[in-house]
Amino acid sequence: MIRAFEKPIYVTKPFLPPLEEFCQGLSEIWESRWLTNNGPVLKRFTRELCHFFDTENLCLFNNGTLALQIALQGMRLSGEVITTPFTFVATTHALYWNQIRPVFVDITPDCYTLDPDKVEAAITPWTSAILAVHVYGHPCNLKALADIAARHHLKLIYDAAHAFGVKVGDKSIAHYGDLSMFSFHATKLYHSLEGGLLVFDEAALKGVFDFLKNFGFKNELEVVMPGTNAKMNEMQSLMGSLMLKYLERLIRRRAAITALYRQFLGQLSGIRLVPPLPSDIKYNYAYMPIEVSEQEFGMSRDSLYEQLKEYNVHARRYFYPLVCDYACYRNVSVTDPLTVARRVADRILTLPIYEDLQDSEVERICEIVAHLHRN
Ligand code: T4K
Numbered sequence: 342m343i344r345a346f347e348k349p350i351y352v353t354k355p356f357l358p359p360l361e362e363f364c365q366g367l368s369e370i371w372e373s374r375w376l377t378n379n380g381p382v383l384k385r386f387t388r389e390l391c392h393f394f395d396t397e398n399l400c401l402f403n404n405g406t407l408a409l410q411i412a413l414q415g416m417r418l419s420g421e422v423i424t425t426p427f428t429f430v431a432t433t434h435a436l437y438w439n440q441i442r443p444v445f446v447d448i449t450p451d452c453y454t455l456d457p458d459k460v461e462a463a464i465t466p467w468t469s470a471i472l473a474v475h476v477y478g479h480p481c482n483l484k485a486l487a488d489i490a491a492r493h494h495l496k497l498i499y500d501a502a503h504a505f506g507v508k509v510g511d512k513s514i515a516h517y518g519d520l521s522m523f524s525f526h527a528t529k530l531y532h533s534l535e536g537g538l539l540v541f542d543e544a545a546l547k548g549v550f551d552f553l554k555n556f557g558f559k560n561e562l563e564v565v566m567p568g569t570n571a572k573m574n575e576m577q578s579l580m581g582s583l584m585l586k587y588l589e590r591l592i593r594r595r596a597a598i599t600a601l602y603r604q605f606l607g608q609l610s611g612i613r614l615v616p617p618l619p620s621d622i623k624y625n626y627a628y629m630p631i632e633v634s635e636q637e638f639g640m641s642r643d644s645l646y647e648q649l650k651e652y653n654v655h656a657r658r659y660f661y662p663l664v665c666d667y668a669c670y671r672n673v674s675v676t677d678p679l680t681v682a683r684r685v686a687d688r689i690l691t692l693p694i695y696e697d698l699q700d701s702e703v704e705r706i707c708e709i710v711a712h713l714h715r716n
Contacts, residue, residue, distance in 0.1 A: 343652070343705070343708055343709050343712050345651065345652040345653045346652060346653035346654065346702070346705070347653070348653065349653050349655055350653060350654045350655060350693050350698070350702060350706070351655045351693060352528075352655060352656055352657040352659075352691055352692070352693050352694075353528050353693070353694065353695045354695040354696075354697065354698070355527045355528065355532060355695075356530075356532075356584070356587065356591055356695065356696045356697075358580075358583040358584060358587060362583050363579065363580070363583060366382070366579040366582075366583065367576075367579070369382070370382065370575050370576070370579065375575060376574060376575050376576075377572055377573075377574035377575060378555070378572060379555075379572070380574075380575045380578070381575075382575045382578040382579050382582065383401060383573055383574075383575060383578040385578070385582060386401065386533075386573075386578040386579075386581050386582040387399070387401060389582055389585055390538065393513075393585065394513055394515050394516075394540055395513075396515075396516075396540065397544070397547070398540065398541050398542065398543070398544055398546070398547055399538060399539060399540045399541070399547075400538070400539045400547060400550040400551060400554070401536065401537070401538055401573040401578070401581075402536065402537040402538070402539070402554055402571045402572070402573055403535060403536065403537065403571050403572055403573050403574065403577065404524070404526065404535045404536060404537045404571075405431065405502050405522055405523065405524030405525070405526060405536070405537035405538075406431040406434065406435060406524075406537070407537060407554070407569065407571035408522050408523075408524075408537030408538060408539050408571070409431065409432070409435035409500060409522045409537070410434075410435045410438050410439065410571075411539070411550055411553045411554060411569070411571055412435075412498065412520055412522060412539050412541075412550070413435055413436065413439045413441065413470075413498070414439055414553060415546055415549040415550050415553055416470075416496060416498075416519070416520070416546065418439065418441060418469045418470050418496060419439075419440070419441060419469055420441065420442065420467035420468065420469045421441065421442045421443075421444045421465060421467045421468045421469065422436055422441050422442070422443060422444065422468070422469060422470045422471070422472050423444045423446055423455075423460050423463050423464070423468060423470075423471050423472070424436065424443050424444065424445060424446075424455075424471070424472040424473070424474075425445065425446070425448055425454070425455050425472075425473065425474050425476070425682070426445040426663040426664045426665040426666075426675075426679060426682050427448050427453055427474075427476060427660050427663060427664075427682045427685060427686060428474045428476060428500065428660055428664060429502070429659070429660060430664055430667060431502075432472065432474055432500045432502075432664070433664045433670060435472075436472065437669075441469070442467075442673065443664075443665075443670070443673060444463050444465075444468070445663075445664070445665045445673070445675050445677060445679065446459035446460055446462075446463045446677045446679075447459045447677050447678075447679050447680060447681050447682050448476075448681050448682050448685065449482070449681065450681050450684075450685070451615065451616055452476075452477075452479035452480075452615060452618070453476050453477070453479065453615075453630075453685055453689075454473065454474065454475065454476055454479055454480070454481040454482065455471070455473045455474070455481055455482070455486065456681070457482050457485035457486055457489060459677055460473075460486065460489055461489050462677075463676075463677065464489075464493050464495070468493070468495060469495065469496065470490075470495050470496035470497065470498055471486060471489070471490055471495055471496070471497050471498065472498045472499075472500060473486055473497070473498070473499055473500070473518075474499070474500040474501075474502070474503075475499060475500070475501050475503060475504040475507065475514060476503060476660070477503055477615075477627055477628040477630055477691075478503040478504045478506075478507050478624060478625045478626070478627035478628070479615070479618065479624075480504070480507060480509055480514055480517075480618075480622055481499065483509065483517045483518075486518070487517065487518065490518075490519075496519050496520075497518040497519050498518060498519060498520050498521075498522075499514070499517065499518045499520070499521040499522070500521075500522055501514055501515065501521040501522055501523050502522060502523060502524035502526075502529070503524075503529070503625075503627040503628065504521075504523065504625065504627070505523045505525070505529065505530065505531045505588075505625065506530070506531060506588055506589075506592055506623075506625040507622070507623060507624060507625050508622070508623035509621060509622055509623075510621050513540075515540035516540075518542075519541060519542050519543070520539060520540070520541040520542065520546075521539070521540050521541075522537060522538070522539055523537065523538040523540070524536070524537055525537060525538065525577075525581055529627070530591055530592070530595060530625055530626070530627050531584055531585075531588050531591065532580065532581075532584060533573070533577040533578065533580045533581030533584065534576065534577050534580050535577060536573055536577050536581055537571075537573075549566075552565055552566050552568050553566060553568040553569065553571070554568065554569070554570070554571040554572055555568060555570070555572055556568045556569070556570060590696075591696050592625050592626060594696045595625070595626035595627075595694055595695075595696070596624075596626050597700075598626070598629070598694050598698055598700075598703055599626045599629060599694070601700060601703045601704070601707075602629055602692065602694075602703060602706075602707065605703075605704065605707035605708075605711070606631060606707055606710065609638070609710065609711060609714055610637045610638065610714075611633060611634045611635075611636070611637030611638025611639065611714065612631050612632070612633060612634075612638060612710070612714075613631065613632040613633075613634065613688075614631060614632075615630060626694065628659065628691045628694065629691060629692040629693070629694040630659075630689055630690070630691050630692075631689075631690050631691075631692060632685065632688040632689055632690075633645055633688050633689075633690055634688060635688075638714055639714060640713060640714070642658070642687065642688050642689065642690050643658075645690060645710070645713060646658060646690055648713050649706075649709065649710075649713075652709050654693065654706055654709065655693070656690050656691060656692050656693065657690075657691050658689060658690060658691070659689070659691045660686060660689070661686040661687065661689060662686060663679065663682055663683065663686050665679070692706065693706065
């Protein structure tokens, strides 16, 4: 008999730096009375990120969704954009808010990222860009997508919401494509309470993004474009800045948790794990996805999800349903049968993973899964 957890085990639990460190930073904010609108802490955080990414071409926002919306707006994209349905709704919402039609195409079965062959087949004279997602932090097929974008003169944008800290070769994942958006939401392995970041190739976009996130103000008297309010404030910037020094430790701990899960779950029939990523990828272990095959496992993904809750384990079905199946996108015509995306969305379950999840807790979660499998 396996006991249920006394306290809920959620899919994630935000890491926080020691309270004293945050309080120290807060006292500086209290002293300065500068709370938002390009304050000193935001400027310091921006410099730290410029160093981290080795580029000046970046811009901070109050969340990832607005960052992506502004990216599309600032790059003046229109018409159709080819994208994935296997993502968080915000990816598609950002297109919709820019009056761009999403063209959903299928994903690959190994890492769940856009299938380059399907992308190429979906290009029309109205296509302006590809919006791919490094889902769970898994890098997309960077080379193939870059090749397609170059041949068809399309912009290549990455929703890298999950991919902070990921490197390919010796380069940050941010340096692939024309632009990448990172989310710093509390549920991400690295966060600034809420926050978003754009890293881009073209230096001239910086000025545009700075205008767009601050109502379009150039100075007190001039508004040069109809911007919005998407500024990161000083408390967010403080958290982001403090968190940077813990990033490697967080990734290491997540790697260890992932290894434990893989060791236990890899032996269960009906559970599919993502194959190990190529050795030139430095992964961030952002999520712990498993695929549940009802026939082999003896229980559907949904039953497993529900039964885990009885044990106080709150896994999540990221990303089910597919975005194109939400009521607000059902009128978007989809020609690709999305065979892989549909199969994956019906089977996927993301298990708890966070810094202070104990080894014993991972083992117990795996024992519960094995117990449910046997019974
Ligand atoms: N693109 C992609 C591919 C994304 O995944 C996202 C966001 C975006 C774009 C947009 O970026 P942001 O605008 O969010 O920066 C969560 C997050 O809210 C969302 O940021 C994230 N993706 C998405 C995958 O997950 P929910 O609705 O599932 O979160 P929620 O509130 O149910 O939290 C999940 C669990 O985390 C809770 O059961 C408990 C735990 N939790 C959560 C919060 C907020 C905590 O322990 N503490 C907390 O403060 O969307």
